[in-house]
Amino acid sequence: GQVSPSDDEEENQYVNIKVTDKKGRWNGKVTYTNHKVRDEDSGYLYTACAFLNVEIILPDYQRFGILELKGNVASVEGYSLYHVQFSRFIVQSKLGNVVILGEIKADTLITNLHQGNLFISKAKTGTRGGALELIANVNTGNAAVTAETNLIDNDSKFHRVLVKSETGDINVKVRPSNEEDLYHMGPATTSNLDLTARTVFGIVEARVQLFDNSQIVALKVSGARETKASVSDLFSGRFNVESGQAKAKAKANVQALKGSTSVIEYDEKSDTVKKGTKTTSDGEDILKGHIDVVSEQSSATLTFF
Structure with missing residues (x-):
């Protein structure tokens, strides 16, 4: 139907759509196309707008191929x-949380936000x-993400977590899943992880709890402040922690x-650089x-727990 082009308290400015997929077979698309409207009094040409509230109800215990939500101004819950x-x-959204x-x-879980948390x-x-x-x-x-890892039955694959923000802060947590169905024992079992968290102007916090001692972790964390x-x-793997330029005393911890x-043996050690190898005995392993x-002008800290 038609929607009101301006904030004139017309009820049809808000459109509510409810989609219930009872059998897991629904394949649909909800779109809204902006159109130009000319004011009869002033002759001003402007873009009509509306608020669309789309509720999608999915059936339990179903598997879906792709669910894709896109909008110039879209908030997703x-x-x-x-x-x-x-x-x-x-x-994908240009404006919205x-x-x-x-x-x-x-x-595969992908989110692309231009402005929003x-x-x-x-x-x-x-x-x-x-x-x-x-x-x-x-x-x-800002971005706050918690990911859970499980055993993988293909030793050529690995978990990948990539979180980036230009101006906001990042908080990433990775921990093992506690569900029995994800402790999959296939012909090859691994749970290797590649984690990258990077912000240009914000603060980064990342915490990784290993699935088991055989898990190899590649961690790249960088922030400005x-x-x-x-x-x-x-742990086994490679950890790279960097902090960029900020108005604070540079310190690498x-x-x-x-x-x-x-036992940690350093190849290079100073107030702003800590590079070396950490060796741990776990039984016979x-x-x-x-x-x-590395810290340029702010604080970079790597903590073991």
Whole structure:
């Protein structure tokens, strides 16, 4: 139907659409096209606008291919998605927030926001024994993301978490899943992780809890004002923590776990640079990790817990 082109308290300025997919077979598209309207009195040509509220109700215990939500001005709220799995879940918006409460299961989860905040309370793979790919890009706004890892039945795959923001702060947490169905024991089991969290002008905090001691982690964290990263003491992989330019005293910190048997040998060590190797004995296994902590004009901290 037609919508009011201006804020004149007309009821048809707001359009509510409710879609209920009872059998998991719905394939639809909801669009709104802006059009030009000329004011009869002033002759001014302006763009008509409306508020669309679209509610999509999905059936439980179903798997979907792709759910894609796009809009120039779009805010997305997701909740009660515990029993739904997606191959790809994609959200794109130039203006608006994205909030996903509870948990979302998707093999690939992509969010692209130009201006707005992102919050994902729990993301995990949508395939048993599969890998999670989570890509979050925010131009102007903050991003808070929690991802859960599981065992992967293909040793050539790995979990990938990429969170970037130009001006906002980033808080990323990665932890093991506590669901039995995600502890998949295939012919090859791994849970390797590639985590990147980067902001140009904001603060970054990243925390990684390992799935098990065989998990290899590649971590790249960089922020402008302050950068903090923390990881389980028993880790293998490479950690790169950097802080950029800010009006603060430059300092690179590595904080060891109290009582840990780990040994850190530095190739380069100063107030602003900590580069070296961390070696830990776990029974008969020797775990080695590479540390690279660099601070230009602010604080960069790597903590083991």
